[in-house]
Amino acid sequence: MSFGGPQWPQEPHQQQHQPFQQPYQQQPPYEQSYDTGTPDWSALAEASEARARRRRWLLIGGGALATAAIGTIIAVAIVSANKGGDDNKASATGSTTPELPTDTTKPQPSFSSVAPPPPPNPMDFISTVQKDKAPLTPESLFPGKQLTVGERVYKKGATSSTTNCATAAMAGLGPVLQKHGCTRVIRATYERDGVAITVGVALFDAQAAALKAKEQVQGGITPLAGSGVGGFCQVKTVCLRRANSLGRYAYFTQAGYTSGKKVTEADAVVYKTSDDVGTFAFNQIYARGRAQASAAAASPAPAG
Template sequence: MSYGGPQWPQEPHQPDGNSGHDPYGGQQQYGTGQQGGSQGAPYGQGQAQPGYGYPHGQGQPAYGYPHAQQQPAYAQQPAFGGHDDGTPDWSALAEASEARQRRKRWLIAGGGVLATAAIATLVAVAVVSTNEDSPASAGGATGSSATTVPGGAELPTGGTGPRPSFSSVAPPPPPNPMDFISTAAKDKAPLTAEGLFPGKKLTFGDRVYTKGATSSTTNCGSAGKGGLGTVLENHGCTRVIRATYTRDGVAITVGVALFADQGKALKAKEGARGGVAPLAGGGVGDFCRATVCLRRSNALGRYAYFTQAGFTNGKKVTQSDTAVFKTSDDLASFAFNQIYARGRAQASAAATAPADGQ
């Protein structure tokens, strides 16, 4: 007796489990397994004080002047054009200041005019020099539609020269990998047991599986158990490739069956009963004999694939045996990825092949 299981995801599966699909989404057999300071007087105002040009005391000369009555001219005149009383002539001062300001403004304005004239002269000289160097001034064609760029090259600006053309036909889409694995007419890449199940070990995430025996046969009936062989033959199976893997006391055989097209493979998966025959050898003894094991089936393109997993010591598998279910998930996902990789490789080769096929 065996636990029949659901199908696997229909997209390539990642080891971290992020495939985006429920691995237990298929049909079942025999049950389910999902699992501030002061101011002085103004300058020159008030009484004369002793000091420069003013007498000292009574009739004494003031600093080198021979007589006390003789004073320096600047001490005897009103300060800054003021009156005899010593008061400054404020109007005269204001007029003098205004005159100075007018002179300053005229100087600034005159300088601006001169600067503008100088710049205009420089520009005119540059324009004349450029015209003398142009092809038209040298006797060239004045109606040319070309523009000279640094380096002597010319860029066409008219509409008489050649223009780039672009195809209005959209390029074909890249080939779909599923097109190459859905029919035997396009699925021409070599297929072997070693190519489908390469190496001696399989690392899936943090889990490492050891590969045992492999097998490839065109006798599809012999690769099935409990009625699966008959189902394969009835739907035109042409070949079955199997491989066995073990890890921590759990063994699993995964089998991949080939059909003419996708429709036949899908029918074989839907009508599956029993399971793929366990494959012993390569260091793996018989397993899943007269005991309960976990069986599952699925299809991708023209391929149907099946797994049968159980304990190497013959212990019956129960729904609480998560190690067996995990092993089944890993190997089924691996088979899916390997089949899809065939389609991707063939699609890539077709996309890079010459259009004439040579």
């Protein structure tokens, strides 16, 4: 049984100009009286006055027409000037044709056609012993004095590390580890509410060997008592065993009651404990790969 884990323009208003109308005034009739030889000076004076008034009205009307014509000419000139300015502005700012450099002797910018390398894959660093160089101890793999998962707090018990992989295994697991080249087993025990679990992480030189050890698993990891946790999963006691692998690591768990009670499929608390600790081991192993990948990205190897 395996663990999963660590994805709007309106046109301007046009003013209507009425044509200039000259004031009209009815002229008095020209009257001349004939006498036997003496002019009618009174009539002549009235006629002269009428002619003078008519000339004044003509002058006034002509002046008004001239004024209106001048105003029209000025308005047309202003509109033309504005239109010309807009056209010039559009001409100055609306050009989309770029200017090309004429001096080709100056250095021109260049761009690399080579794409940057992808970031390192964490799995590359935990899949072979050649790249997995970060220090590894029980404390770095299982740090702290307890494990907290949600609201569940597990007290950490004893830890151990051995290069004699068979001594950390029982009921047939030892020979499987040796067969595939196990180089080290690191164990840690956790306990909560009378349920204890030991997780053992076995190291191999390559990913393929760890995968085979998981597939051919027999027995389980040896429970590790001590540091406040009593013995559990002794001989003839039924416990929950599981196995999985990640990169060049295979990891195994064995969980049961510290009272010696047999584990059944109805014991959800034991299964939950196994899930929590197994997922924690998975995350810790993957974190090693991520940390080494980040370090490699920050300090790339020099070009040869």
